[in-house]
Each structure stands twice: as C-alpha cells, then as structure tokens.
Amino acid sequence: MLSKEPFVSNDSRYFxxxxxxxxxxxxxxxxxxxxxTYLPGYRLVREAFDSFLLMYIQKGTLSLVASDTWQxxxxxxxxxxxxxxxxxxxxxxxxxxxTGWSCLWCHFDGITARHWYQNxxxxxxxxxxxxxxxxxxxxxxxxxxxxCDGIPVREPLLSKYLADIxxxxxxxxxxxxxxxxxxxxxxxxxxxxxxxxxxxxxxxxLASLAGLxxxxxxxTFKKQTGFTPHEYILNTRMNTARYLLKNSSLPVKExxxxxxxxxxxIFCTAFKRIEGMxxxxxxxxG
Numbered sequence: 001m002l003s004k005e006p007f008v009s010n011d012s013r014y015f016x017x018x019x020x021x022x023x024x025x026x027x028x029x030x031x032x033x034x035x036x037t038y039l040p041g042y043r044l045v046r047e048a049f050d051s052f053l054l055m056y057i058q059k060g061t062l063s064l065v066a067s068d069t070w071q072x073x074x075x076x077x078x079x080x081x082x083x084x085x086x087x088x089x090x091x092x093x094x095x096x097x098x099t100g101w102s103c104l105w106c107h108f109d110g111i112t113a114r115h116w117y118q119n120x121x122x123x124x125x126x127x128x129x130x131x132x133x134x135x136x137x138x139x140x141x142x143x144x145x146x147x148c149d150g151i152p153v154r155e156p157l158l159s160k161y162l163a164d165i166x167x168x169x170x171x172x173x174x175x176x177x178x179x180x181x182x183x184x185x186x187x188x189x190x191x192x193x194x195x196x197x198x199x200x201x202x203x204x205x206l207a208s209l210a211g212l213x214x215x216x217x218x219x220t221f222k223k224q225t226g227f228t229p230h231e232y233i234l235n236t237r238m239n240t241a242r243y244l245l246k247n248s249s250l251p252v253k254e255x256x257x258x259x260x261x262x263x264x265x266i267f268c269t270a271f272k273r274i275e276g277m278x279x280x281x282x283x284x285x286g
Contacts, residue, residue, distance in 0.1 A: 003034070007042035015147035020155060027159035028110035028166075033144050037102045038062070045094040051107040052117050054165070055085040056137055060101030066126045067091030079127040084136070084169070086126055088117055104140050108162055116166045122223045123170070130172035136165045185210050186224035190232065197236045198260045203229055237261065238274060245283045252279045 003012040014034030023029045031051050038060070063076040066087055076094075079085050079101075087093050089107065130136070139161040146153060189206055206229055207217035222228050227235065237259040244255045253264050261267035271279050 007039045009037040009039060012036040023155040027155055028108060028113060028162040030143055030158055031107045031109060033106040035104050035144060038097055038100055040098055040100045043096040047092050049089040051089050051109045052113050053087040053089050053107050055103045055105040056140055057081050057083050058102045061099050062095050062097045062101045064095035066093055077127050083127055083129050086120055104144055106140060106143055120169045130169060136168040139165045185220055193233055193236055197233060198258055201233055245279055
C-alpha cells in the first residue's frame, strides 16, 4: 500500500501482516514493514504501538527519544545514514526530522522479542552501527521483498530472517569503543566464571576484571545476562553438580568441593532449595 501519512513521500510503500496463532506462540514475526522517505518537518509522538521497531537509515537523519530517555527530551538521539534504530514501541517514543530521511523499517514482535530488544539495547543503545551491516540489511530487505513481490509467506522463514538480523547485532562489534566495552563485558566474565567456578570468586575480583566498580558491574552484568553475578556463579556450579551426580560415581562430598562449594552442608542446603531434593536423592531419582 502507498502511504497517505503527512510528510511522507507519495511513493513510500508499506505492508501489514497478521501472523497465525502458531507464529504468535512460536516465532518472531513482522507486523508491518515498509520503505519510506520522510520529508523535512515529519514529527511523530506516540504513547504506544504494540510492537518493536527496527529501522535501517539509508540516507538523511532523524532525531528520536525512546522510553528510557524520555525525561531527557532536550538531548534526543540522532540517527544518520548507515545506522540501525531499535525501539520498544510498547512505551512512549517520538521521532522527527528537519532534513528528511529514507529507511527500510519493520515493526515486529514475538514470544522472545523483548529479550532480544533488552540484550541488544543494553549493549548498543537504541541507535547503533555495526562492523558488517550488509547481512542484516539483506535480511531486512528480504522481509520487505516477501510482501512487495507477493512471495508466499513462510512464517518460519520470516522468523529466521528476524532472528538472523538480531543475532548479527549481538555477534557484531560496534563502531563506538565504549559500546564494544559494554558488549564484551558479559562474554568476558561468563567465560572467566566457566573456567574458574570451582575457585573462590568475589564480586570485587570480577568487577576488577571488568574494570568497573562493584555497583556498576552488578548492574551491567544483570542487565546483559538476566542474572546477578552471584546467581550466575551458583547456576554454573549447580549445573556442573547435576551433571556429575548423574554421570559419575564421585562421592557427594567430592562433587561439593570440585564445584566450588566451601562445605558439604552448604552444598546440600543449596541443592535441596533449588531442586527440592538432596544430592543423593537426585542421583537416585530417574
């Protein structure tokens, strides 16, 4: 369909899609997509539009305010050519342009969409560029072309296109050095924990490795992983203990110390709290 929106060029096209119930329960899925040229003077302020918005800016610039920066409306974020924009449209947001801009865009949602959004924006913010953008641009164009060219819609394939784009963001490096540091923090620390979980690990030690204060390290780590450092260490130790209980004949006491617990009683108490049974019962069960 051709856009009739004010300050959008007449040749701008968009498509609306209604996903199946299966898609809503299983996949990421597009809801609207388009290729627009916005004219100077375009303004949009929206309280909510139930979806997430992905844009690739082909030329021109826009200014935007996302929900988490709404109070700081004196300093909107500027997005120029070659940048991606990722917005949570469930919350209040706004964007505008004094110069005009052209972009490919897609409103999408899905059972895992918020988790993707939170992980990506925790690393890059709402506006970012990546080192190798072409694969992501190609998949975004493929979503648009599916509707533009009348290609039969295969929902698993559209979900894969969206997942490929979002995965490319998470695997890429940012052009912003500070974003690189934020992006690499959780990978660096989780790798270190995986290699040293049997040793005594402290927040101060891990924060020092990350180059942050303990307070900012805990906040950043939880934002990127969903766990506090303590929770992540405990999960790693418990997962290893479960494996050893089921796949080895090591005594419970030896498993306790080999997974980083300081004494058998602490290990057994933690194990029972999480699993609802003692390590010995877990080994015998099933």
